[in-house]
Amino acid sequence: MADIVAALTGAVVRYPDRPPIGPLNLSIAAGEIVAVVGASGAGKSTTLRVLAGLERPSEGQAVTAPPGRTAFVFQSPTLMPWADAQTNVALPLELAGTPKDEARAQAAVALASVGLGERLTARPRQLSGGMAMRASLARALVTQPDLLLLDEPFAALDSVTRRHLIEDLHKLWAGRSPRPAIVFVTHDVEEAVYLAGRTVVLDAVSGQVAVARPTPGEAPRPAGWRADPTYRETVEALAAALAHAMPDRVA
């Protein structure tokens, strides 16, 4: 059994104005990729924030990675508009006390790894949506995290850019040693199956994990894998499970 980088045990998050999320049981092993799908309001983003330690569960337990070992990619690129790409990517290192020159050098390497080596001095507004998301990814990877959390990072992109980014993320993950664990939230079941070793469906009604289904085969997957029957089967099964976990399901 691989090391666990983060785990939720009976974690419940209560809100003043909406039904509680949980109890959630979920453990993330080192180096694995987990996709989280579910209807809106099922608690996908909450689950990520609890795994990141940004939110504490009202009940139950959350074990998180040590400070600075978790990285987060939000729905929007979330770059500081007044700073260039290199400064944005160097930020996590500088906040942790890395000397400025060294932080900037590592930021340049991280930007090159996502294909932005030529755009170090570009301001966020000078980058396309896909490029800004890549910069955001570089900022997350620059600290060599044990756990990378992604909250629907590709939702706002067009389908071509999106597929490119997903494949690049997969390559980046596979090329690292040790590989970081990745948990990513998506509403796209195909994206989940392609990228993840395991997909978790959150039930919008009970606020719990409804189904956890492993994806067959080993990562990284060949480019043509989307045409494979086992891929289609897994997608169909998960789509059915997701439909069942929707709040307005027909009994």
Add this chain to the structure above:
Amino acid sequence: MSRFLAPALLIALLLTTWEIACRALDVPVYFLPPPSAVALALVDRAPVLAASALQTFRMALEALAVSALLGGGLALAVSLSRPAEQAVRPLAVALQVTPVVAIAPLVLIWAGLDHADRAVVALAAAVAFFPIFSGVLTGLKSAEPDLERLFDLYGASPLQRLTRLRIPAALPFALEGLRVASGLSVIGAVVAEFVSGSGATQGLAWRLLESGNRLRTADMLAALVCLMVMGLALSGLVGLIERRVRAHLS
């Protein structure tokens, strides 16, 4: 081109109409002097007007500096604690809604009649305070929530959060506040000078009063023109800085 041409044409048209109407209707000069008389007065009294304008400008600028320091500083301090903000905000609003004319006599007494210029600066600063305070405070809290979460995630210290995130995010708001405040500081200086009245300060407002008492209407209008130009220049200057900084920030 037409950005400047259209208003220039309108101004020329208004001035011409005014000039012709004054001459055609034989309006007494003490009642409404024609633009040509105002222009003559501007030239005649140029040294006096320039000295007065300089004094009003200096007082307005000092007031702007004081209000920027106090308003910005207080907003910065208050942004660090929610109870402090809740405690201070009503007082700041109270200061904003109190008419400056009403507190001017009090401030004059406190400053002493020998230091009427100090009272003018204090009153103008009080008027200019709120937009800066409010702008900086809003700006400090304007950073994207996910960026704030990112700083949480990486365990940023309060100082790092302030210098790397909140102050850069606040700058455009602070400059917007400063631009509004620059206009208000001129208004505040003039109102305060009116109230102090007796020539203890010799700014443009005093020139207006003095000329009015002597029914020298053309001189009054000349002083008014100076005030308008000064106000425009000050807000134009701050606007220019604002655009520069904005272009640099985004």
